[in-house]
Amino acid sequence: MTTNTQNLSTGTSTARRVAVRAVPKRRKSEVGLLSVLGQIALLVWALIILGPILWTLLASFKNNTEIFGSAWSLPTTLRWANYSRAWSQAHVGTYFINSVIVVALSTFGTMLFGSMAAYVLARYKFIGNRTIYYFFIAGLAFPVFLALSPLFFVVKQTGTLPLVGQFIGLNTRGGLILVYIAYSLPFTVFFMAAFFKTLPTSVAEAAVIDGASHTMLFFRVMLPMARSGLVSIGIFNIVGQWAQYNIPVVLMSDTTDKSKWVLTQGIADISVQAGYHSDWPALFAALILSILPMIAIYAVFQRQIQSGLTAGAVK
Amino acid sequence: MRHGRYPFVAGFLTIPVVLYVLYVIWPYAQAFFYAFTDWHGISAKQNFIGFANFTKLFHDKVFWKAVEHNIMLLLALPLITVAIALFLSFMLNQGGRSRSGATAGIWGSKVYRVVFFLPQVLALAVIAVLFQQILRPDNYGAINSIVQGLGFGSIGFLTNPTIAMWTIIGVLVWQSVGFYVVLFSAGMANIPSDIYEAAEIDGATRITLFFKVTLPLLFDTVQVAGVYLGIAAFDAFALVNILSVDNGGPDGATTVLANEIYRNAFVYSRFGYASAMGVVLFVLTLTFAILTLRLTRRESIEY
Numbered sequence: 001m002t003t004n005t006q007n008l009s010t011g012t013s014t015a016r017r018v019a020v021r022a023v024p025k026r027r028k029s030e031v032g033l034l035s036v037l038g039q040i041a042l043l044v045w046a047l048i049i050l051g052p053i054l055w056t057l058l059a060s061f062k063n064n065t066e067i068f069g070s071a072w073s074l075p076t077t078l079r080w081a082n083y084s085r086a087w088s089q090a091h092v093g094t095y096f097i098n099s100v101i102v103v104a105l106s107t108f109g110t111m112l113f114g115s116m117a118a119y120v121l122a123r124y125k126f127i128g129n130r131t132i133y134y135f136f137i138a139g140l141a142f143p144v145f146l147a148l149s150p151l152f153f154v155v156k157q158t159g160t161l162p163l164v165g166q167f168i169g170l171n172t173r174g175g176l177i178l179v180y181i182a183y184s185l186p187f188t189v190f191f192m193a194a195f196f197k198t199l200p201t202s203v204a205e206a207a208v209i210d211g212a213s214h215t216m217l218f219f220r221v222m223l224p225m226a227r228s229g230l231v232s233i234g235i236f237n238i239v240g241q242w243a244q245y246n247i248p249v250v251l252m253s254d255t256t257d258k259s260k261w262v263l264t265q266g267i268a269d270i271s272v273q274a275g276y277h278s279d280w281p282a283l284f285a286a287l288i289l290s291i292l293p294m295i296a297i298y299a300v301f302q303r304q305i306q307s308g309l310t311a312g313a314v315k
Numbered sequence: 316m317r318h319g320r321y322p323f324v325a326g327f328l329t330i331p332v333v334l335y336v337l338y339v340i341w342p343y344a345q346a347f348f349y350a351f352t353d354w355h356g357i358s359a360k361q362n363f364i365g366f367a368n369f370t371k372l373f374h375d376k377v378f379w380k381a382v383e384h385n386i387m388l389l390l391a392l393p394l395i396t397v398a399i400a401l402f403l404s405f406m407l408n409q410g411g412r413s414r415s416g417a418t419a420g421i422w423g424s425k426v427y428r429v430v431f432f433l434p435q436v437l438a439l440a441v442i443a444v445l446f447q448q449i450l451r452p453d454n455y456g457a458i459n460s461i462v463q464g465l466g467f468g469s470i471g472f473l474t475n476p477t478i479a480m481w482t483i484i485g486v487l488v489w490q491s492v493g494f495y496v497v498l499f500s501a502g503m504a505n506i507p508s509d510i511y512e513a514a515e516i517d518g519a520t521r522i523t524l525f526f527k528v529t530l531p532l533l534f535d536t537v538q539v540a541g542v543y544l545g546i547a548a549f550d551a552f553a554l555v556n557i558l559s560v561d562n563g564g565p566d567g568a569t570t571v572l573a574n575e576i577y578r579n580a581f582v583y584s585r586f587g588y589a590s591a592m593g594v595v596l597f598v599l600t601l602t603f604a605i606l607t608l609r610l611t612r613r614e615s616i617e618y
Contacts, residue, residue: 071460
């Protein structure tokens with residue numbers, strides 16, 4: 001029996017080899033041509049992606065005369081002063097730190113509250129479970145622009161609350177963090193609920209027999225088990241919240257005090273200001289300062305980032 | 316396990332639900348109400364004016380321009396992006412020379428994938444500022460300096476009303492393609508190689524392979540890509556707001572609904588009118604989502 005199957009399989013592979021050898025030569029040249037064309041296309045697209053970034057990197061070391069001299073010439077020296085001007089005078093430093101604070105706290109909040117809600121909705125039966133679940137999912141269907149004007153007034157109102165108001169009103173990082181968390185919940189709940197459903201029940205049951213409370217079970221057993229899902233959705237939220245522009249432009253509209261602004265609106269503002277102060281080198285340096293950290297992080301975690309961002313699309 | 320279950324469930328749900336209702340549900344509900352009022356934001360009271368905002372929208376030329384541009388984005392962005400991404404990912408995965416019958420990926424495909432995906436980690440606002448400089452109409456811009464060097468007149472990428480919208484679409488394509496290359500590549504890697512081998516033995520060329528094997532087996536992923544890009548086409552705010560001349564100009568040549576909602580609400584304080592536009596945007600988004608899912612539904616191929 002065994003010899004028979006072996007014979008059979010060797011037979012097919014020999015047949016295949018013969019067939020491959022029999023492929024006419026003309027096909028080979030067609031493949032070669034296509035492969036060359038493919039190589040060229042890939043190279044061209046890579047240049048289209050990298051070209052603008054490299055050009056900006058060059059410009060960030062130039063002075064105004066060089067920028068308005070020849071667009072593609074190399075800078076005569078590396079003018080690091082452009083970077084220090086961008087960081088302090090153009091406030092990129094402030095914007096950058098604000099973005100880091102806001103995204104760090106809002107992603108943490110999103111992950112914590114999102115997975116808490118998702119866990120309860122995925123693994124506990126109670127009245128109203130489905131209603132609350134679909135309530136969260138419904139948020140995916142609405143364009144954020146529909147909510148923006150009422151949202152502005154909601155945040156303005158919360159700013160008048162006693163004690164906490166000053167931390168969560170308009171033009172505060174706290175308000176922005178809470179709004180980011182709220183708008184990230186639908187997808188996070190959707191994704192994490194599906195993830196918690198796939199986790200085996202046996203481990204949870206064992207932990208309960210050992211006397212774990214519901215809360216302990218969640219933090220000690222279920223969250224660690226859901227780590228790969230948390231990493232994916234975490235990356236998804238970090239990238240999304242870091243890039244957010246619509247919400248800060250509306251909620252942080254105070255142009256007299258830009259000390260709480262985040263990087264995206266800050267960069268847009270520097271671009272407008274560069275025209276008035278004609279400090280173009282600082283604008284290019286500011287651009288590089290906001291691009292390079294992302295490239296560095298991406299270079300290190302590119303595999304996780306790719307799978308994290310595409311996780312939403314693959315069911 | 317039953318012990319203390321309801322307090323636990325309530326405890327875990329309270330904060331997320333409160334945040335969600337306060338900042339998401341409540342504003343959405345209000346928006347539908349404000350769409351039927353003349354609210355200007357300053358007065359505490361607003362008058363109910365029925366469908367007046369919507370009839371005004373119907374006669375608003377700028378609004379129709381915005382709708383037109385959104386539809387243009389909706390058609391062009393998925394088509395162009397998916398076409399380029401499919402071509403590039405097919406080259407990455409099957410573009411290489413045959414190696415003992417099996418088609419191999421092209422040399423350096425890993426590096427290409429990393430480079431293509433890169434714009435995805437950059438904020439659209441940053442990309443907008445970047446391209447503002449790249450596409451400058453004078454010869455200090457990266458592209459127009461080359462165009463002028465070749466002896467042509469410089470191109471008004473953002474100042475010429477007939478091409479400004481295409482510039483916006485081009486920048487969006489620049490950012491999006493890499494994401495879909497990674498997505499499609501993952502899908503293509505899942506297609507068993509013996510299907511390709513069998514087709515090759517039957518004498519299929521690479522082009523037939525692509526249209527007869529890869530594309531049908533990848534259809535579900537392409538459909539997802541279409542929905543994603545379609546939803547992105549309804550936003551584009553950061554790009555239009557920062558990159559275009561005069562926030563959606565020249566003379567409304569690049570404006571989109573999101574931009575008009577923002578302008579009407581936060582520049583002119585016409586919150587009622589902006590909310591009515593928001594409702595239209597919502598209806599358009601929902602119609603698009605339902606239509607694509609309905610029209611493209613078909614038997615998926617198991618393999």
